[in-house]
Amino acid sequence: MDTGTHVVMGLALGGIATIDPVVTATPATAQAVILGTLIGSQAPDLDTILKLRNNAHYIRNHRGITHSLPAVLLWPLLITCTLLFFFPNANLFHLWIWTFIGVILHVFVDIFNAYGTQALRPFSNKWVALGVINTFDPFIFLIHLLGIIIWKVGAHPGITFFTIYAILLLYYIIRFRMRNNVEKAIRAKIKNVTEVIISPTYRFNQWHIAVVTDEFFYVARAKNDEIIIHEKFAKRPIPDTPVIKAAIKDKNLSAFLSFSPVYRWEVDEYDDYYEVRFIDLRYRSKGHYPFVAVVQLDLDLKIINSYTGWIFSEEKLRKKLELIPS
Template identity: 65%
Template sequence: MDTGTHVVMGLALGGLATLDPVVASDPATASSVLAATIIGSQIPDIDTVLKLRNNAVYIRNHRGVTHSIPAVILWPLLITGLIFLFYQDANILHLWMWTQIAVFFHVFVDIFNAYGTQALRPFSSKWVALGIINTFDPFIFGLHVAGLFLWAFGADPGFTFLAVYAVLFSYYINRYIYQQRLVKIVKDMIPDATEIIVAPTMRYHQWRIAVMNRHQFFVGRAHRDEVNILDQFDRVPVPETPVLKAARKDENLSAFLSFSPVYRWEMDDHTDHYEVRFIDLRYRSNGHYPFVAVVNLDKDLKIISSYTGWIYSEEKLRKKLNILPS
């Protein structure tokens, strides 16, 4: 989920914790638990700082180690120890318990996004992405904000957020059923599909569709129960040519390939260089595919420049690749 949603979830868990008799009866524990649920709901995303290095490092590592099984165990111990330094009268067991819930909940809700997490590390580096909830979901965020307003105006926080999460439990089930209904519709349309990705958008009734069979890619959108295929591409295997082999050594392209499950590729042979482009097919927007990896190589197959990330115009891409003056 996005940072704002994790913030309101941290506050909500702090309110929910007041149902714990130990928390409700001890002001020091209540204050420490609220601080812990807010921090615990944010700490797995500390790897966002990797974006300061470059997109390749960020894409390869975001929601990786910091969302892994060891991290989910270690983060609460670290946070509990730090907070206990300031709240030494707090009940440390219940402080740890609610911190553990907050960290686990962060990773758990991220699994339901299309981006997903490597939550099974170190046992598996596979990305776990159920793709039923958008990274920012207006309903989820709005419901939390409504609960916080009720709390601010005197409603019981424990029972308020118990009701909020009961509604959200039903919402998640509803989104899963909706997604599976669309998967069935796509299977009926493309019976020989080998992989079907149905990913949410911010709009409840609109979904992104990406499908593969043995020979083609299909890209489309769904609105309510109507699926429209908007683009079709031949599925061409990446050849083992010297140019492609050299390009795949680039860190930006390598990061892209470690993350993207459905992509096509292009290669242009210019007068003085080669350009290799890989295009993720999951994020079609207004006829454009913004998530790409591009590598430029000279005629001796030395990498000149490269980029991976979200690009919405060729002009900006050229600037990123230092082909146009910035």
Template identity: 60%
Template sequence: MDTGTHVVMGIAIGGLATLDPVIANDPVMKQSVMVAAIIGSQAPDFDTVLKLRNNATYIRNHRGITHSIPALLIWPFIIVGGIAMLTPEVNYLHLWLWTFLAVFLHVFVDIFNAYGTQALRPFSHRWVALGVINIFDPFIFLSHVVAIFIWGYGMAEPGITFLILYFILAFYYVWRISAKRKVVHHAKSLMPNATHVFVSPTMNYNKWHLVIRTPEKMQVAQSKNHEIHFFETYPFEPIPDDPVITAARVDKNLSAFLSFSPAYRWEKETLENGNLEVRFIDLRYRSKGHYPFVAIVQLNEDLQVMSSYTGWVFSEEKLQQKLSLATQ
């Protein structure tokens, strides 16, 4: 989810914690748990700092080890340890448990996005991406804001307020899972030989981006108001054993892209200056006829990488600018 949603979820966990008598009866614990829950709700995304290094490192590692099973246990210890240095009189066990819940909830809700996480590490490096909830979901965010408002203005106790909120959100998630299943079932009814349907939700509850893969092709489509509209069709074929593409795959940017994207097409061309260009395009994020998530590698005639880039680009002009910067 987005940062704002994780923040309001942290506040909600801090309010929900007042149902715990150990916390409800101790002002210091109330404050400590609130601080720990807000930090814990953000902690798994601290790997965003990797953007300062380069996009390849960020794409390959974001939502990886920081969202893993060991991290679920380690983050609370780090956060509680820091808070305990300032307020040593806190109840460590109860503070750790509520901090753990904040961290766990962060990772749990991220699984429902199309981006997903490597939440099963170290047992599996597979990306778990259910494609049910958009990165930013207005209902989830605004319902938290309303609950915080109700609490802040003293209209209800925080514990019961947020408990009711999460019961409502549980039913909301069930509804979204059901809606996604209906979209997948509809897509497979139109293309019975489909082997996989990649689904990316949008902020419009009745609109979903689709990539329908069969043994022969990948069909880019959109489900809107219970109707599926088909767009581009591309052949589904393995990456060829081609010297140019093989040389490009060694590049860190393309390697990071391939570690993340499950539905893409590739193309190769010779540029006017004689250099070669290999371009991989993720098909899941079609927007206004454009595919913004790409990886590009440019090589010279000796198959040496001259420049490369991976990430989100919404115009060819911007992409060329980024490639020019990469060669400097």
């Protein structure tokens, strides 16, 4: 989920923690637990700092080791030990358990996005992505915000947030059913489907869809129970050519390929360089495919420039590749 949603979830969990009599027994424990749930609900996303290094490193590692099983155990210990330095009289066990719940909640809700997490590491590096909730879901954010407001004006936090989470359980069930109906509709419309990748949008009744068949890739959208096919591409294996072999060694393209499950590729030859472009088919927006990897090589197949990430115009891409002065 996005940072804002993780914040309101952490605050909601802090409200629920106040029904624990040990938490409310002393001010130090209460303050430490509320901070623990808030920090714990954010901690796994500390890897966002990898963006400062480069997009390739971020794409390879975001929601990876920081969301893994060992991290889920280590984050609460680290946060608890840090908070005990500031609140030495806080109850150790109850601070740890509520912080632990905050970390688990963060990783758990991220699994429902299309991006997913490597939550099963070290047993598996597979990305677990259920694709039923958008990274930012307005309903989930607003219902948490409403609960916090109701709590702050005097309502019982336990009753308030348990009611909200009962509503959210029903909401998740509805979203699963909607996603399954979209997949059924796609398989009925397109023959010989081998894989369907469905990505929710922030709009309740709209979904991005990438479909793989034996011979083609389809890019589609579901809107109000209607399947709209935007484009169809021939499914071509990556060729075993010197240009492609040299390009794949690039860190940006390599990171793209480690993350993207469905893409098309292009190779263009110009007067003094080659350009290899890989385009992720999952995120079509207004006729544009924003997630790409581009590698430029000279005629001796030495890499000149490269880029991977989300880019929303060809002009901005060219600036990233330094072909147009910024």
